[in-house]
Amino acid sequence: MPFVRIDALHADSARLDALGRAVHDALVETIGIPDDDRFQVLVGHDGTHSTIRYGDYLGVRRDDGIVFVAITMRSGRGPDRKRALYRRIAELAHAYAGTEPRNVFVTVTENASVDWSLGDGVAQYAPSAEPVVDG
Structure with missing residues (x-):
């Protein structure tokens, strides 16, 4: 169950949706997550009230399409x-949203099953064998 956050500079809702679809489709294709396993936060930055900083680290020439x-x-x-x-x-972000592959910066953070609660205050992937005590 991946949780995805996408931050894009100068992105309207249509571009954010396209980027979200690109990431989700890539996760389904390459990692094998279920198609209905989609949890995303999509944030567009206007460059004035909120912005993103980037550089040309490792020789990758990024621009405002980051x-x-x-x-x-x-x-x-x-x-x-x-x-x-x-x-x-990167391929799907280009196909769906017109984002140049050089502008797609991805990080993956991994954790354990017990680090997830999908609702109701329960660790669904790591249920407790201990009874819950009220009081």
């Missing part, structure tokens, strides 16, 4: 699957 994609997911995917994920996100 998109930051932060994915939090349970651990267990190997390096090859992650590389495939990054590549597919």
Whole structure:
């Protein structure tokens, strides 16, 4: 169950939606998440009231088309699957939103099953064997 946050400079709701679809489709294709497992926060920055900073680190020439994609997911995917994920996100962000692949910056943070509560105050992926005591 990935949780995705996408921050994009000068992005309207249509571009944000396209970027969200690109990331979700890439996760389904490369990581194998279920199609209905979509939890995203999509944020557009106007450059005045909120903005994004970026540079040309490692020789990648970024510009105002920059998109930051932060994915939090349970651990267990190997390096090859992650590389495939990054590549597919860049491809689909270009196809769906017109974002140049050089402007797609992706980070993955992994954690354990117990680090997730999908609602109701319950760790659905790591249920407790201990009874809940009121009081």
